[in-house]
Amino acid sequence: MDNESLESEINELLSNQTEGEYWDFKLKWQENNADLLHDIICMANNQTDHDGYIIFGIEDQTYDVKGVPDTDRKTQQMVIDVLKSIKFAGGIRPTVYVKKIKIDDKPIDVLIIKNTRDVPYYLTENYQKVSLGNTYVRVGDTNTPKDKTADIDKVEYLWKKRFGLNLLPKERAKQLLSNLEDWEESSAIPGFPKKYFNKFASEYTVTINDTENDKKLKKPS
Numbered sequence: 001m002d003n004e005s006l007e008s009e010i011n012e013l014l015s016n017q018t019e020g021e022y023w024d025f026k027l028k029w030q031e032n033n034a035d036l037l038h039d040i041i042c043m044a045n046n047q048t049d050h051d052g053y054i055i056f057g058i059e060d061q062t063y064d065v066k067g068v069p070d071t072d073r074k075t076q077q078m079v080i081d082v083l084k085s086i087k088f089a090g091g092i093r094p095t096v097y098v099k100k101i102k103i104d105d106k107p108i109d110v111l112i113i114k115n116t117r118d119v120p121y122y123l124t125e126n127y128q129k130v131s132l133g134n135t136y137v138r139v140g141d142t143n144t145p146k147d148k149t150a151d152i153d154k155v156e157y158l159w160k161k162r163f164g165l166n167l168l169p170k171e172r173a174k175q176l177l178s179n180l181e182d183w184e185e186s187s188a189i190p191g192f193p194k195k196y197f198n199k200f201a202s203e204y205t206v207t208i209n210d211t212e213n214d215k216k217l218k219k220p221s
Contacts, residue, residue: 006110007101010055014103017063019141022050025058028072029109033082034128034146040083041136042143043113044094044121045150045158052113052138057106067106074098079111087125092118117175120158163200176204 001009013023022043030036043052057068076098083093095114102108123132130136134149135158144150160166164175176182176198183206186195198204 001099001112003099003101006099007103010053010101010103010108010110013053013055014058014063014065019060021048021138021140022046023053023055024138024141025060025063026054026056027059027066028068029056029074032128034130036079036082037086037127038130038136038146039143040079040094040096040111040113041121041130042138044116045119045136046115046138047154047157049115049161051115054111054113056109056111057103058108065104065106065108068109070107073100073107073109086127087123089122089124090118092121094121117162117164119161120155172201173204176201177206 013020014025019025024039024043030039039054040052043054046052057066058064059066076096079096079098083096086093095116097112097114099110099112100107101110120135120137122135123130126132129146131146134144134146135155136144136146137150137154137158138144139150139154149155157166164172167175182199183196184199186197186205188194193207193209196206196208
């Protein structure tokens, strides 16, 4: 997303005069990395299927645009280095970007947490007060507290998202076809087209009539 589009979107969020399920206003960057980590995980596990935004330089009570002082700004690499030092389940970490924009001619930092299907993100080792195994989510304008874990229905939603169980059949089929190694050939019947089934969702099958396409579905040697 270019800066102009992002500025327009942030202005629209500001006009709501509230925080929401995928955006949060903060006057300044978190001083403690555990607070930063917690906020990132909650946004990565938001329930809206939308990129998360943590927007710095905005008073979160009045929604006045104050700007971020140069001495208080963080770079994208600084945030990535924090995440790389922490043990996430499966070694999969949230994907983040830092965009520097201007609102009312004042410098604003936007930490973008990308929407992915790698949810839920959680830790396998405690990091200060951020606990291992806890699933932290963003619901409405509220994050799961560090000493709690999300309600079971919120956790269930995230696992369904990971495995594509909340997709419509057509979209689910597209997702399954993106991993060709998950497809196995059925027992071939001489004279009939070859058929493949998905190992993890056997109700999805593919019939191949074209020899060239058949080769593409086979596992790489």
